[in-house]
Amino acid sequence: QKEVEQNSGPLSVPEGAIASLNCTYSDRGSQSFFWYRQYSGKSPELIMFIYSNGDKEDGRFTAQLNKASQYVSLLIRDSQPSDSATYLCAVNIGVDQGGKLIFGQGTELSVKP
Amino acid sequence: EAQVTQNPRYLITVTGKKLTVTCSQNMNHEYMSWYRQDPGLGLRQIYYSMNVEVTDKGDVPEGYKVSRKEKRNFPLILESPSPNQTSLYFCASSFGVIGLHEQFFGPGTRLTVL
Numbered sequence: 001q002k003e004v005e006q007n008s009g010p011l012s013v014p015e016g017a018i019a020s021l022n023c024t025y026s027d028r029g030s031q032s033f034f035w036y037r038q039y040s041g042k043s044p045e046l047i048m049f050i051y052s053n054g055d056k057e058d059g060r061f062t063a064q065l066n067k068a069s070q071y072v073s074l075l076i077r078d079s080q081p082s083d084s085a086t087y088l089c090a091v092n093i094g095v096d097q098g099g100k101l102i103f104g105q106g107t108e109l110s111v112k113p
Numbered sequence: 114e115a116q117v118t119q120n121p122r123y124l125i126t127v128t129g130k131k132l133t134v135t136c137s138q139n140m141n142h143e144y145m146s147w148y149r150q151d152p153g154l155g156l157r158q159i160y161y162s163m164n165v166e167v168t169d170k171g172d173v174p175e176g177y178k179v180s181r182k183e184k185r186n187f188p189l190i191l192e193s194p195s196p197n198q199t200s201l202y203f204c205a206s207s208f209g210v211i212g213l214h215e216q217f218f219g220p221g222t223r224l225t226v227l
Contacts, residue, residue, distance in 0.1 A: 008153070032213050043203055043218035044156070088156065092212025100171065101146075101211050105155035 003027060004091050006104035014112050019076040021107050023089030026070070033065055033072045034090040038106065044088055048074065079111045115140045117219035119204050125225045126194060134189045134222050136204030144207045145187040146171070146216065147179065149200040156203065161211055162187055194226040 003026045013019045021035075032051050036044035050056045050063040050072065062075040072091075076083055089104040117138045126132055138145065146161040148171075158171030162181040176198055178190040187206075191198060201223050205216040 034215075043221055045218070046215045049215065090156075100161075101158060101216070102172070103148075103156040105153060 003093060003102045004089055004104040006089050006107045008105055009108040010110050011107055012110045012112060013079050015079060015081060017079050019079045019083065019109055019111070021074040021076075021087050021109065022071060023073065023104050024071045025091045027091070027093045028067075028070065030091045030093060032092045033063070034101075035063060035074045036088040036090060038086045038088060040085070081111050081113050084109055084111045115217070117204055117206055117217050119202075119219040119222050121222060122220060123223050125227065127227050128195055129193050132191050132194060134202060134224070136187045136189065136219060137185050138206040138217070139185065140206060140208070140217065141184065142206035142208050142217075143184075144209065144211050144214075145181065146205045146211055147177070147187070147189050148203045148205065149173065150203060151200050159189070196226045198224065199226045200224060
């Protein structure tokens with residue numbers, strides 16, 4: 001089992017819809033969870049991070065964390081064509097391994113006008 | 114401008130010819146890291162550094178070396194490149210512990226080993 005898993009997609013949604021991106025992880029000791037966005041040919045950039053169970057909202061983005069079920073999700077409301085990118089979930093592995101961050105393979109999102 | 118820079122951005126080389134990819138950050142970050150990105154495999158950590166002269170292996174360190182002689186620089190060295198090291202490489206830096214803080218990524222270096 002991979003340590004961090006995401007559906008590779010592509011996930012296609014119409015403009016204005018809610019896009020839901022999911023990520024599961026294997027290490028119950030993980031403490032921090034990140035969502036990065038990567039446009040084609042560009043470097044990843046941080047969208048959100050979440051440490052505690054529940055929801056965290058930032059503008060059109062909401063991160064949801066459920067440590068009991070070991071999943072973290074990203075909701076994008078009112079999706080725009082400019083949101084079309086690959087979304088990377090990243091999880092720190094191991095309480096003592098502060099330097100290790102494991103990325104999922106990414107979910108490609110396409111928002112159709 | 115706060116940034117992470119990498120050089121070269123593109124490199125085509127041949128098997129066995131030693132190469133170095135430079136990485137520099139101007140944000141006074143303690144932590145730096147190297148990743149490779151391959152289709153279907155996502156970003157995988159090669160090495161990371163917690164401070165000057167302190168480095169540790171990531172998930173895929175075989176065939177790579179790093180050094181951290183200065184806080185701002187973290188070069189990636191391939192002593193004897195092989196075709197399976199053809200990939201897109203990213204350097205990243207963060208203010209604090211990599212697993213707990215945002216990382217800032219460089220623009221990437223696309224390496225082809227023939």
